[in-house]
Amino acid sequence: MSEKEQEIVVKIKRFSQDKGNYWQEYKVNVDRFTQMTEVLRRIKTEQDPSLSYRASCHMAVCGSCGMKINGEPRLACKTLALDIVKKYNSNVITLEPMDYFQPIKDLVVDLDDFYDRMFKVKPRLYPDKEVLEGKAEQRLKPEDQRELWKFEQCIWCGLCVSGCPSVRNDPEFLGPAAHAKGYRFLADPRDTIYEERLKILIDSSWRCTYCYQCFNVCPRDVEPVTTIKKTRAHTRFLKDRSAVAEIGEKHIEAIEESIKDSGMIKEAEVYLKTYGVIASLTDLIYAFQNGKLKYAFVKEMKVKNMDQIRKIMGD
Known part of the structure; x- marks a missing residue:
């Protein structure tokens, strides 16, 4: 290993239909130019040909090499090994398949x-x-x-x-x-x-x-x-809107009215105008049961210089 190289420990969360999930460690020597796709290539070709991962362009264009690197969703080709070492102050780098997607084999997920x-x-x-x-x-x-x-x-x-x-x-x-x-x-x-x-x-x-x-x-x-x-x-x-879209529009209108009136977002007032009386009463009971009802009655003062706020909003 040259003076400019550094040894890293790569912990990979592997998966197979037979074994399920398990972790495996590998040691690789890298320099300041080594991408994580290159790290994976070396592991597969020099240490463990059974390792599975996706990679193609190696230049952040194809999107194939998505995975979690030290818990962060990243492209392996756009991630330099020593940048991760520096960021986390550790030579241990963990690789996992992306969350949400079902793993097929090791770092390869079903898309x-x-x-x-x-x-x-x-x-x-x-x-x-x-x-x-x-x-x-x-x-x-x-x-x-x-x-x-x-x-x-x-x-x-x-x-x-x-x-x-x-x-x-x-x-x-x-x-x-x-x-x-x-x-x-x-x-x-x-x-x-x-x-x-x-x-x-x-x-x-x-x-x-x-x-x-x-x-x-x-x-x-x-x-x-x-x-x-x-x-x-x-x-x-859109003429025919779903219930979700209708509530969303009411919420935006309620926020706009609240800011024009007081210069701030009055949460209780906005909620009432958005969801209506019946739904608000239901949630009021929930808030009471969880000790949060007091926040609904907080007295808020109007912001000074309201004319400037209305001017910003185009009134």
Whole structure:
């Protein structure tokens, strides 16, 4: 081992149908240029050919090598081994399959559910008939291109879904990646199925809890949570809304009214306007049973200089 190399201990959470889950350790010498995909390649070729993992491009484009590295959803090819050693001040690096997905073999997970969600949003452009027949041409304006470009960068790696609690808790939520891809076409002026896309995306967009995990783990800085916020803004254009979307719209309106009136969000008032009296009474009983009812009666003072706040809000 050269002076510039360092030995690391790689703990891999392995899985097989016969053995189930188990941990296995390997030692590898790395330098400052060694990616985690290279670490895995060396282990497989030099120490243990039975190890299974996915990798292809080695340059953060294909999205194949998604996994948990020291508990964080990451692309192995975009992660340098010594960067992890430095970050955690330890030469021990753990590798696990992504959360949410069922492991097939070691670090390889079943992505069928992920792809099903992605294809539900119809991830392709549906242009005008004349364009398909070669009788017309559609060009994208620079301002439209700027709006779409960031969301074009999704590589279908699944890391955002792996880190998303809403996907686990709500089967009706399509997931961050699907929304990033769906909004990319919803906002494309060349697309011809706007109404159909809205019906697919709106209900799901209101099921996001804004935990920002997708924002934190995306290797391409796509910001899926931003596309969900932008999609919600289209709710007013949909005639037949689901109950979830209706409540979401009421919640936004209640927040806006509260800020215009007092300069702050009055939680109790907003809740009442959002969910109505009956639902609020039910939750009031729950709050009372858990000793939280006192917070509903906190007296709040109006913010000074309300004229400035209303001016910011466009009034």
